[in-house]
Amino acid sequence: MRIAMPLVALVVTAVVGLDAQQAPALRIVVLEGEGGVNIIQQRTAVSPLVEVRDRNNLPVAGATVTFSIGGGGSGAAFAGGAQTLTVTTNAVGQAAASGLNAISSGALQIQVQAAYQGQLATAAISQTNFATAAAAQAGASAGTGGSTGAAGGAAGGGGGVSATTIGIVGAAVGGGALVATQTVLKEDEEESFDSYSGPLSGQLALLSATSQSTCTRTSSIAGTVTIELLEGNATGRASSSTITLTEISLTGSCLPAPPITFTIQRDDTPVSGGPSGLTFTAVALLPPTTYTLRFTGSHSGNAITGTITIDVASQPATAPNQPNLTGSTSLPITLTRS
Numbered sequence: 001m002r003i004a005m006p007l008v009a010l011v012v013t014a015v016v017g018l019d020a021q022q023a024p025a026l027r028i029v030v031l032e033g034e035g036g037v038n039i040i041q042q043r044t045a046v047s048p049l050v051e052v053r054d055r056n057n058l059p060v061a062g063a064t065v066t067f068s069i070g071g072g073g074s075g076a077a078f079a080g081g082a083q084t085l086t087v088t089t090n091a092v093g094q095a096a097a098s099g100l101n102a103i104s105s106g107a108l109q110i111q112v113q114a115a116y117q118g119q120l121a122t123a124a125i126s127q128t129n130f131a132t133a134a135a136a137q138a139g140a141s142a143g144t145g146g147s148t149g150a151a152g153g154a155a156g157g158g159g160g161v162s163a164t165t166i167g168i169v170g171a172a173v174g175g176g177a178l179v180a181t182q183t184v185l186k187e188d189e190e191e192s193f194d195s196y197s198g199p200l201s202g203q204l205a206l207l208s209a210t211s212q213s214t215c216t217r218t219s220s221i222a223g224t225v226t227i228e229l230l231e232g233n234a235t236g237r238a239s240s241s242t243i244t245l246t247e248i249s250l251t252g253s254c255l256p257a258p259p260i261t262f263t264i265q266r267d268d269t270p271v272s273g274g275p276s277g278l279t280f281t282a283v284a285l286l287p288p289t290t291y292t293l294r295f296t297g298s299h300s301g302n303a304i305t306g307t308i309t310i311d312v313a314s315q316p317a318t319a320p321n322q323p324n325l326t327g328s329t330s331l332p333i334t335l336t337r338s
Helices: 133-141
Strands: 010-012 026-032 036-039 049-054 064-069 084-088 094-096 106-116 119-130 169-173 176-180 193-209 214-230 236-238 241-252 260-264 269-271 278-286 289-300 303-314 324-337
Touching: 026 106, 026 119, 036 133, 049 106, 084 094, 119 133, 193 241, 193 303, 214 269, 214 289, 214 303, 214 324, 236 278, 260 278, 260 289, 269 278, 289 324
Parallel strands: 036 119
Antiparallel strands: 010 026, 026 049, 049 094, 064 084, 064 106, 106 119, 169 176, 176 278, 193 214, 193 324, 214 236, 214 241, 236 269, 241 260, 278 289, 289 303, 303 324
16 A cells, blocks of 8 residues: 655745735745655655745755754654754755654644744644544545545545655754655554664765866765565565765865765565565655765565665756765675564
8 A cells, every 4th residue: 555745836925025026035945745645554754855045046055954943842743752953954954853653643734944043934734644544545535536645634635645655764963864765665554564674884986076176985875774574574664774974085176065864664665576586675865966866785584684885876966066966885784573
């Protein structure tokens, strides 16, 4: 079963101290998260991603963005149970609210405030929490005319939820924001999984080129990868895996870059193939750069052995100082059954 998570660009602005006929000095564009459907049992939640723009519709780097759980915070929380999360926009003006966890069923609203050089803008992101995937499907069935729009209320409420796809991976580390979208793995609630985990480490060299400079960035790779396989079967899902790239050396005339972290969340990344051909692919986006993580390996006894390949590629630069990043590395990994 697949649940819709529509991709919208909703702009909601409240700017302090400007004439109503002037263009707002600051505004928030909601890129991801509006109308999101969160499944409590599967521990999936759609992490909001916003972009802050100035009156010329250009992205604002270095703005302070605060995400707050509305309605007293009973429906969700960020990592560690926090009700607010403050993030600084990255070079393309984006900020992601990572670590969102759905707690109770019903409508959820996330308030967003951006601040930059004395200017303020606000927005609200509406989502719906469901206890189970079956409850979400029931919500979809109760929708009006099979609408593919955002969820309109609590579980079993009106508005409808389209049953197509859901799944977003967000991170905001050191000013970087990454989002990956995958298809939800169809799951029978009665199925049981075996968990296999192991550390990932190594290095990744990236060629960074702009119209004015070229350099080589070498980053360390650190993280943990987890695969859950269905009992008696060699298919399943990649689960709650977090990987961080931290720059350790720089050759050339580029400025240092902040760490980048991306997460493969449970049920968002299916694992397919047989015992000798397990594979999954996850994609993280920091426009104009795409980070692709691919696993190939095999399962035998209490271990999964294989290779993680990380590919980095940018689209052609649209601004003189915008870097194009390219690079790839393949690392061995062993996951053991817990």
